Amino acid sequence: LTILEEGSKILREALERDELDLAIVNLHQTPPKLDTLAMTRNEFVVCLPLNHPLAARDAIEIAALKDEQFIMFKEDAYNRQAVVQACEAKGFTPKILLSSSQVETHKELVAKGLGISFLIDKIAAKSKQLAARPLTEPIYLEFGLAWKKDKYLSRAAQAFIDFVTDKRPTF
DSSP states (O other), rough: OOOOOOOHHEEEEEEHSOOOEEEEEEEETTTTTTTEEEEEEEEEEEETTTTOOOGGGGSBBBGTTTEEEEOOOTOHHHHHHHHHHHHHTTTOOOEEEEEEEHHHHHHHHOOOOOOEEEEHHEEEEEEEEEEEEBSSOOOEEEEEEEETTOOOHHHHHHHHHHHHHHHHOOO
């Protein structure tokens, strides 16, 4: 196996150009040329400084964030697109302080009180330095294995698909 760490868009394009056999990608808007196998589904949560007034809430409405500074992923990230769309649906454009593809940067800046961010629940839950709250209208992210339809798959690639199928959690 060769591991290539890139965003889902780049990985899907590499699959379509036959540069990769398999990739783990965000399954949102998967091109029809690819077959997929869902592996995990996670919820985005709002990450706030521990002392933020909204941190006392059990869940947060996206509209309550209109005056906040957002720390977002880069423009082509699904996380960012989904959050921006949710904000725009509530009548505002988020105030983006900065963009970073590094999760640790998001967590550190939020903990220091420089803004809010959105991370998947399992990642946010590991941090004791920030408050993670669900949205009242949840946004989900689903990851899975993808490969090009009608392309010959090596025994190793097929064995990996079989392995993932056997280990895949049920939703």
